[in-house]
Amino acid sequence: MKVLVSACLAGINCRYDGKSKLNKKIKKLLEEGKAVCVCPEELGGLSTPRLPSEIKNATGEDVLDSKAKVYNKEGADVTKSFIDGAKIVLAIAKKYKIKKAILKAESAACGLGQIYDGSFSGKLREGNGVTCAYLLKNGIKVITEKDI
Ligand code: SF4
Numbered sequence: 001m002k003v004l005v006s007a008c009l010a011g012i013n014c015r016y017d018g019k020s021k022l023n024k025k026i027k028k029l030l031e032e033g034k035a036v037c038v039c040p041e042e043l044g045g046l047s048t049p050r051l052p053s054e055i056k057n058a059t060g061e062d063v064l065d066s067k068a069k070v071y072n073k074e075g076a077d078v079t080k081s082f083i084d085g086a087k088i089v090l091a092i093a094k095k096y097k098i099k100k101a102i103l104k105a106e107s108a109a110c111g112l113g114q115i116y117d118g119s120f121s122g123k124l125r126e127g128n129g130v131t132c133a134y135l136l137k138n139g140i141k142v143i144t145e146k147d148i
Contacts, residue, residue, distance in 0.1 A: 003029065004093050004101035004135075006110045007039040009145050014039040018049035021104060023145045029102075036096050040109040040131040044085025046078065053078050054108050056118040057125070060133030070108055070130065073120050082109055086134035093140055103132055105144040112144050 007014045009026040029035035042048060051072040058068030064086075069079045086109070093101070103110035111129035116122070132142050 005035045006104040007037040010037040016052045040085030043088040044081035054116045054118045059127030060130040082130040086131040
């Protein structure tokens, strides 16, 4: 069974700064045909490079419940792109019957357990990113690159 992985971990230059966060173990999974890579921010329609985005002092679950929003560093509301991206990622997971994901830690889309707090100061808070929260809610197990 394939595993879903954050595309930036597989070496795809899809991060806000146009770079990747290559993890050799993840790239190997992709090369061996054992992984499907996704970038929820790009799938939600955001361009690369782009301004970084963070959830404003809340969690991905709060965003999904319409209790919080995601903003880019210039204050533009990018919530819809984050929610759209999460929905497309889940559809891809279902298409491939995927039950497990390895996502990039700390991201507003992909993070698990800890995410940036919305102050764009590098400070972390408890919580999951929007896509991570959506996958968990739909029964998909999520770990991060720190767990492999
Ligand atoms: S949304 Fe996820 S996959 Fe895309 S660049 Fe950010 S952490 Fe990587």
